[in-house]
Amino acid sequence: MPRQFIIPDKAKCLGCCTCLAACMLTHREEGAVPCPRLFLTPTAQGSVPLQCRQCDQAPCAEVCPVHAIEVQGEVVVLNEKKCVGCGICVLACPIGCIEIQAARQTAATGITLTTSILLPLTRSEQDEKKMRKIAVKCNMCYFRPEGPACVKVCPTEALRLVDEEDIRFWNLQRRQAYASSIGFQGAAE
Amino acid sequence: MAENPPVINHLQTRPQPVYRQDLCIACGACVGACRASARTLRPDFEKARVIWRFVPEACTGCGRCARYCSTGAITITPPGHLHEYFQIIRRYCPTGAITITPPADELTLSKAVKETSFPLQKCSCCGNHYASAFAIAHLATFLPDTFLSTCTACRRSKTAHSLTLQLLKIHPPNSPADVPVRDSGSLFESRVSYRTEGSKRGRAR
Numbered sequence: 186m187p188r189q190f191i192i193p194d195k196a197k198c199l200g201c202c203t204c205l206a207a208c209m210l211t212h213r214e215e216g217a218v219p220c221p222r223l224f225l226t227p228t229a230q231g232s233v234p235l236q237c238r239q240c241d242q243a244p245c246a247e248v249c250p251v252h253a254i255e256v257q258g259e260v261v262v263l264n265e266k267k268c269v270g271c272g273i274c275v276l277a278c279p280i281g282c283i284e285i286q287a288a289r290q291t292a293a294t295g296i297t298l299t300t301s302i303l304l305p306l307t308r309s310e311q312d313e314k315k316m317r318k319i320a321v322k323c324n325m326c327y328f329r330p331e332g333p334a335c336v337k338v339c340p341t342e343a344l345r346l347v348d349e350e351d352i353r354f355w356n357l358q359r360r361q362a363y364a365s366s367i368g369f370q371g372a373a374e
Numbered sequence: 375m376a377e378n379p380p381v382i383n384h385l386q387t388r389p390q391p392v393y394r395q396d397l398c399i400a401c402g403a404c405v406g407a408c409r410a411s412a413r414t415l416r417p418d419f420e421k422a423r424v425i426w427r428f429v430p431e432a433c434t435g436c437g438r439c440a441r442y443c444s445t446g447a448i449t450i451t452p453p454g455h456l457h458e459y460f461q462i463i464r465r466y467c468p469t470g471a472i473t474i475t476p477p478a479d480e481l482t483l484s485k486a487v488k489e490t491s492f493p494l495q496k497c498s499c500c501g502n503h504y505a506s507a508f509a510i511a512h513l514a515t516f517l518p519d520t521f522l523s524t525c526t527a528c529r530r531s532k533t534a535h536s537l538t539l540q541l542l543k544i545h546p547p548n549s550p551a552d553v554p555v556r557d558s559g560s561l562f563e564s565r566v567s568y569r570t571e572g573s574k575r576g577r578a579r
Contacts, residue, residue, distance in 0.1 A: 195537050226534040233534045244517055250403040250444045269406030269442060276505050277513055279521045281529030318406060 188239040188259040189325065189348050191333060197343035200225060200232035204335035204344060211326055211334040217265060218288050222323040223335060224281075234335070234344065237261065237282045237323035245274035245283060245322070253320075260327045263320060270318025283322045389435035389450045393428065393487050397447035400424050400492040400506035404439035404448055413439065417503070423491040424506050430488070445512065499528035 205221035213219035223234040243261045246254040253267035254274060272285045326333045336344045345351075405415045412432040417424045440450045464472045494503040495510045504525035514522055521529055 193537065195534070224530055226530045228531060228534045233537055235530050235533055247516070248444070248513065250401075250442045251407070269403060271401050271403035271406045271442075272505075273401045273403065273444065273509065273513075275526055276509060276522070277517060278526070279518075279529065280533040281521075281526035282533075284526065 188241065188261075189346060190239045191236055191323070191325070191336060191344050192238075192347050193233045193235070194343045194345060195228075195231060195233045197341045198231060198233050199341055199343075200227075201340065203338050203340060204234050207334040207338040208323075211329065215328055218286055218319050218321055220286050220321055222321055224284070235280065235282055236335075237278075237325075238280060239323075239325065240279070244277040244279065248273050248277045254322075257327065260325045261322070262324045262327060263322050265319055268319050270320060272318070272320065274320055274322075278322075283320050285318050286321050288317055288319045388433070389437060390430070391428075391433065391435070391437075391439055392449050392451055394447045394449075395487055395490055397445045398426070398490075398492070399445055399447075399508040399512045400426055401444055401509045401512070402506075403442045403444055407438040407442040408433075409436065409438065410434045417494060418491070419494070419503055421491075422494045422496070422503055424494055425489065425491045427489050428487065495523075497525035497528055498523040499532075500525060 202225060205223050205225060208221045208223055209219050212222070223236045225232050225234050239259070239261050243254065243256060246256055246261060250271065250273065251267050251269055253264045253269075255262055255264065270285055275281075275283045275285060331337065333344075333346065336346050400415060402415045405413045410432050412429045412434075414427045415424060416427075435450070437450045440448045460472075464470075493507045495505050495507040496502070497504050502525055510522050521532075524532070
């Protein structure tokens with residue numbers, strides 16, 4: 186069964202980073218690592234925010250040595266308490282939408298503070314003692330009953346929540362386009 | 375009669391991790407799991423290697439590294455004084471089902487690997503070193519090799535680029551009229567510019 190995921194529309198995206206800000210704020214309120222789970226990727230035709238596609242047989246969940254990434258229903262969720270930040274899920278992700286962040290746990294509030302974006306292999310000795318590395322990936326805001334925050338806040342509706350019905354519609358369109366290309370006239374309507 | 379108290383070597387009273395370099399892929403799971411900071415993994419980009427270090431004195435023998443090792447390169451041996459009790463247990467087993475690995479004594483610990491290095495993998499798109507080559511080879515045994523040879527940033531830009539191709543074929547169900555129709559010329563341009571961008575970055579490094 187295909188899962189729900191979010192796909193951006195490249196023609197509509199302005200690159201305003203509102204989705205990144207909303208993602209960060211939503212996860213900070215929840216007590217998770219406060220950093221965006223989307224990655225604004227520049228291309229020749231404009232930028233586009235990318236995030237986890239919630240693969241059916243998630244390679245990140247397969248390779249995780251501590252079983253921190255688990256499939257919960259329709260969402261592939263990363264358990265931040267279990268994660269040791271080894272970064273093998275980053276290497277296994279086909280679309281590169283998992284990153285390792287350096288986070289610091291504060292005892293008083295229990296909130297993990299992210300101070301800087303550091304790659305797993307490029308960290309200094311001082312950072313290593315203070316920081317804890319945690320992988321971050323999109324979890325579709327599974328704790329929010331309203332659905333993903335990034336989809337709600339996008340000013341141009343460039344982010345789209347794709348479900349089974351949409352996939353069926355797109356497949357139908359592809360079949361119709363193929364049928365019309367091979368000369369079957371009635372299919373295009 | 376004042377005798378010197380017997381010196382207890384803490385290395386013998388604690389479980390010791392035994393490390394096999396031939397199985398290690400330098401993924402870094404043990405480094406993240408170690409709460410005593412006895413293990414470090416640091417890259418040396420000039421030599422294109424990642425350096426793995428282990429400090430036996432800092433190790434508490436908790437065994438988290440052995441538990442989380444993806445390839446079984448780290449195993450934990452019992453400490454010396456427990457080993458004698460284990461031998462007694464083994465002697466009384468009627469079927470001989472129990473086997474016990476020998477304890478890590480001072481000689482083997484002095485020979486233990488404290489520092490070693492692994493090669494780094496070069497991204498086939500941008501030319502940066504992004505991961506341990508052995509970790510990539512380990513993943514290639516059960517994952518498709520189509521994306522493993524590129525770094526995370528290049529994977530994302532490839533995904534973003536493929537969205538342009540999808541845009542031409544797929545129209546959103548709600549608003550088919552909103553999607554601009556693009557001719558094949560613009561598609562060709564975008565593909566060319568993507569490739570030159572990658573090769574320029576590769577040459578600069």
